[in-house]
Amino acid sequence: MALPVTETVECDILIIGGGMSGCGAAFESKFWGSDLKVVIAEKAVIERSGATGEGLSAINCYMGQRYGWNTPEDFVQYVVNDMMGLAREDLVYDVGRHVDSSVHLLEEWGLPIWKKEDGTYERIGRWQIPIHGESIKPVTAEPARKAVGQENIYERVSVTHLLTDANDPERIAGAVGFGVRENKLYLFKAKAVIITTGGASNVFRPRSVNEGIGRTWYSVFATGSAYGLMIPVGTEMTQMEHRFVPTRFKDGYGPVGMWFQYFHARVTNALGEDYTVTRDDELDKYPPYGRAVPTPTPLRNHQMFLDIRDGKGPMYMRTEEAMQKLAGGDPAKMDQVRQEAWEDFLDMTIAQALTWASQNIEPEVTPSEVNLAEPYIMGSHSGEAGAWVSGPEDLAPPEYFWGYNKMTTIRGLFAAGDGVGAAPHKFSSGSFTEGRLAAKAAVNFLRDNPAAPSVSDAQVRQLHESIWAPLETFDRHQGASTTEGINPNYITAAQALVRLQKIMDEYAGGTSAWYTTNGPTLERGIRLIEMLREDLKQLGARNRHELLRCWEVVHRTWVGEAHMRHLLHRQETRWPGYYYRADYPDLDDANWRVFVNSRYDAANDQWSLMTRPYINLVK
Amino acid sequence: MPTFVNPTACNACAGEHQGPLCVYICPNDLMALDLESNKGFNQEPQLCSECYACVKLCPQEAIHVRGYSDFIPLGASVQPRRVENGLTWTVTFRNGKVLEFTYPSRSTPVGSSEPYKDFTEDPAGDLKGQGLAGESHWLGVDKLPSLAASN
Ligand SMILES: Cc1cc2nc3c(=O)[nH]c(=O)nc-3n(C[C@H](O)[C@H](O)[C@H](O)COP(=O)(O)OP(=O)(O)OC[C@H]3O[C@@H](n4cnc5c(N)ncnc54)[C@H](O)[C@@H]3O)c2cc1C
Numbered sequence: 108m109a110l111p112v113t114e115t116v117e118c119d120i121l122i123i124g125g126g127m128s129g130c131g132a133a134f135e136s137k138f139w140g141s142d143l144k145v146v147i148a149e150k151a152v153i154e155r156s157g158a159t160g161e162g163l164s165a166i167n168c169y170m171g172q173r174y175g176w177n178t179p180e181d182f183v184q185y186v187v188n189d190m191m192g193l194a195r196e197d198l199v200y201d202v203g204r205h206v207d208s209s210v211h212l213l214e215e216w217g218l219p220i221w222k223k224e225d226g227t228y229e230r231i232g233r234w235q236i237p238i239h240g241e242s243i244k245p246v247t248a249e250p251a252r253k254a255v256g257q258e259n260i261y262e263r264v265s266v267t268h269l270l271t272d273a274n275d276p277e278r279i280a281g282a283v284g285f286g287v288r289e290n291k292l293y294l295f296k297a298k299a300v301i302i303t304t305g306g307a308s309n310v311f312r313p314r315s316v317n318e319g320i321g322r323t324w325y326s327v328f329a330t331g332s333a334y335g336l337m338i339p340v341g342t343e344m345t346q347m348e349h350r351f352v353p354t355r356f357k358d359g360y361g362p363v364g365m366w367f368q369y370f371h372a373r374v375t376n377a378l379g380e381d382y383t384v385t386r387d388d389e390l391d392k393y394p395p396y397g398r399a400v401p402t403p404t405p406l407r408n409h410q411m412f413l414d415i416r417d418g419k420g421p422m423y424m425r426t427e428e429a430m431q432k433l434a435g436g437d438p439a440k441m442d443q444v445r446q447e448a449w450e451d452f453l454d455m456t457i458a459q460a461l462t463w464a465s466q467n468i469e470p471e472v473t474p475s476e477v478n479l480a481e482p483y484i485m486g487s488h489s490g491e492a493g494a495w496v497s498g499p500e501d502l503a504p505p506e507y508f509w510g511y512n513k514m515t516t517i518r519g520l521f522a523a524g525d526g527v528g529a530a531p532h533k534f535s536s537g538s539f540t541e542g543r544l545a546a547k548a549a550v551n552f553l554r555d556n557p558a559a560p561s562v563s564d565a566q567v568r569q570l571h572e573s574i575w576a577p578l579e580t581f582d583r584h585q586g587a588s589t590t591e592g593i594n595p596n597y598i599t600a601a602q603a604l605v606r607l608q609k610i611m612d613e614y615a616g617g618t619s620a621w622y623t624t625n626g627p628t629l630e631r632g633i634r635l636i637e638m639l640r641e642d643l644k645q646l647g648a649r650n651r652h653e654l655l656r657c658w659e660v661v662h663r664t665w666v667g668e669a670h671m672r673h674l675l676h677r678q679e680t681r682w683p684g685y686y687y688r689a690d691y692p693d694l695d696d697a698n699w700r701v702f703v704n705s706r707y708d709a710a711n712d713q714w715s716l717m718t719r720p721y722i723n724l725v726k
Numbered sequence: 727m728p729t730f731v732n733p734t735a736c737n738a739c740a741g742e743h744q745g746p747l748c749v750y751i752c753p754n755d756l757m758a759l760d761l762e763s764n765k766g767f768n769q770e771p772q773l774c775s776e777c778y779a780c781v782k783l784c785p786q787e788a789i790h791v792r793g794y795s796d797f798i799p800l801g802a803s804v805q806p807r808r809v810e811n812g813l814t815w816t817v818t819f820r821n822g823k824v825l826e827f828t829y830p831s832r833s834t835p836v837g838s839s840e841p842y843k844d845f846t847e848d849p850a851g852d853l854k855g856q857g858l859a860g861e862s863h864w865l866g867v868d869k870l871p872s873l874a875a876s877n
């Protein structure tokens with residue numbers, strides 16, 4: 108096979124992804140290791156890449172330790188309850204105790220944070236502070252770019268596979284990928300690798316399927332690469348069965364947090380009822396989490412879901428009620444509330460502003476529909492899927508500790524942000540912080556393990572051939588049909604994505620299945636996704652842009668398969684409102700207050716699933 | 727909602743050293759230059775996340791957004807314009823009503839950040855500890871909490 112040239116990059120630390128956690132890792136690593144060569148490989152351009160590229164209207168993870176608002180202990184308690192009993196307390200605590208320093212640094216670098224008259228931060232909720240965040244990503248990227256140096260940033264490089272040591276499959280050695288904009292293959296040889304490639308959208312069939320297939324809630328750029336890179340090399344994953352089903356403004360996916368917490372709006376059904384009132388009894392079915400304050404997000408979803416299922420929709424966010432109340436008849440105050448309401452979208456989910464304008468919705472006059480979206484799998488927002496990582500030296504019990512903070516079960520391979528499992532509610536600031544923590548630990552790892560791993564040329568050659576294969580496949584077979592898109596010898600990335608989404612939707616409890624599945628349905632879905640994984644070897648791509656899409660759907664398929672296998676393993680319904688196991692409809696704390704972990708063994712194409720203990724640290 | 731380019735306004739970013747800026751910035755590799763017409767275009771509109779990165783950067787204000795055909799009625803638009811350290815948004819409703827909002831984006835000039843300014847940690851001596859770079863100043867409290875200390 109004729110392959111394009113390979114550019115080989117040798118470095119000490121390779122950071123894959125330049126999103127929030129990647130930028131944090133870049134910044135931190137060069138402080139502790141100014142002598143080290145640190146490289147970022149990023150599929151886009153770091154000023155606007157990743158889930159925060161569009162901007163944000165709030166920092167959702169801030170303790171305010173200096174104001175005495177919260178302690179990291181408070182944060183752990185809140186997160187564990189919101190996750191219905193399951194989060195790694197050492198990891199959550201670690202983010203909580205450090206996150207304020209990241210927020211203060213972002214402010215110093217130019218992020219405008221809303222202030223009260225006395226100069227303290229304004230608050231939206233207990234952990235959230237409002238920002239003028241349209242430029243949060245360029246503000247974050249700038250010091251990262253300066254820290255590692257322009258010459259060490261490889262942009263428009265899609266990383267497709269991790270590389271392990273030729274003599275030790277449990278030791279990381281680097282990664283491979285290709286140039287999206289130039290005919291080039293890449294080989295990164297690294298002593299330590301930090302995975303920061305974000306979460307997964309578009310694994311489930313979204314509610315809009317035509318032009319609107321890209322109108323997802325979590326960024327459509329989030330292609331599951333953190334998981335799709337780590338799973339195939341045998342990294343132990345945790346909580347891949349967890350998902351987040353966001354309640355959002357219908358179709359535009361505008362966020363609701365500001366409306367609930369800052370404007371104090373209600374959601375009512377077509378009969379004018381508030382499900383948090385009429386469905387209050389439902390919370391007693393899920394002790395002890397049901398009566399925790401605040402009500403865990405899945406249970407709030409569950410209450411709304413019951414209303415929708417019973418035919419009481421549409422559900423409306425009563426924006427008009429809340430805004431009129433806040434303004435109290437004062438036009439100047441109404442002006443301010445209107446400014447804030449629109450900024451919430453224009454800083455972060457611009458599509459929602461267009462959705463309002465297109466339907467002539469003035470929020471102070473007309474309420475807006477909200478809905479439950481399709482499921483998302485990620486680890487930094489309200490999801491907790493990701494790698495099983497070592498905890499910090501001073502916090503982690505022995506079950507959670509193997510030497511270096513945020514190191515996965517592959518030596519030298521670290522993760523952060525969406526890539527770390529069982530550590531949710533980090534959001535932008537916590538992901539940035541976790542990248543910093545992983546980077547400092549990686550420098551420590553390098554000081555203790557200075558030897559370079561060995562890379563097998565044959566393995567690299569084989570991976571490079573597989574990267575390029577979709578272009579070859581298309582070229583070889585395109586003459587076999589007069590219709591380019593219909594050919595018995597290949598499928599396109601777009602076709603494979605639709606097939607993945609259909610399997611997930613129908614077998615793994617997507618929207619059309621009312622979030623419901625059971626054991627036999629999952630087993631059937633797994634058989635179908637195994638065949639899809641085989642067929643992905645026959646992806647065809649016309650050009651490098653389509654090649655990018657091919658590797659994205661490969662990564663997303665790993666996420667889908669892991670999700671189904673984990674769902675099957677956990678014999679209970681832990682998060683009603685996110686999904687329902689019809690054969691195990693109850694939450695079963697006695698048997699299942701444990702983490703579900705998995706490992707894929709490439710040599711035998713076998714998955715193993717196991718559980719790991721939940722250990723309570725904050726009393 | 728997919729972007730589209732007004733062909734009369736696009737000049738292919740003539741004179742920009744980075745080439746067409748929409749092509750440079752799009753996080754999803756969507757914007758491309760049509761070599762025949764020498765105009766920018768969205769090559770895969772169904773995967774556009776309407777992040778507006780290209781719209782905000784286009785020097786000719788040639789890029790607009792037409793709401794997704796799946797669910798957005800025709801006629802409205804949301805268009806940003808860069809002002810110093812911020813953006814002005816013009817929101818036009820389907821019924822013709824127009825709202826204008828200006829919000830700040832950043833409080834410092836682009837390029838002015840100084841990594842590690844005034845950081846006092848010792849990269850060798852403090853490497854084994856739990857503190858992050860600059861935390862002795864930026865954490866906001868005197869001591870990094872630890873569970874052992876809190877129990
Ligand atoms: C709609 C939405 C609203 C949100 N609202 C808020 C909010 O109000 N407040 C808040 O604090 N947080 C919010 N968040 C959460 C926040 O954006 C994420 O928690 C955070 O960005 C996660 O950081 P990350 O580094 O893990 O991933 P990302 O920031 O997404 O970064 C991933 C990076 O990896 C790159 N990449 C991916 N695959 C590859 C590959 N194969 N090769 C090379 N590079 C690759 C991507 O281009 C990207 O740069 C929101 C997120 C979304 C989507």
Ligand code: SF4
Nearest residue numbers: 736739746748766784
């Ligand atoms: S940024 Fe604007 S002017 Fe430049 S190529 Fe794109 S559409 Fe044309």
Ligand code: SF4
Nearest residue numbers: 752774775777778780
């Ligand atoms: S709006 Fe964002 S995703 Fe869409 S073309 Fe522009 S830069 Fe790309």
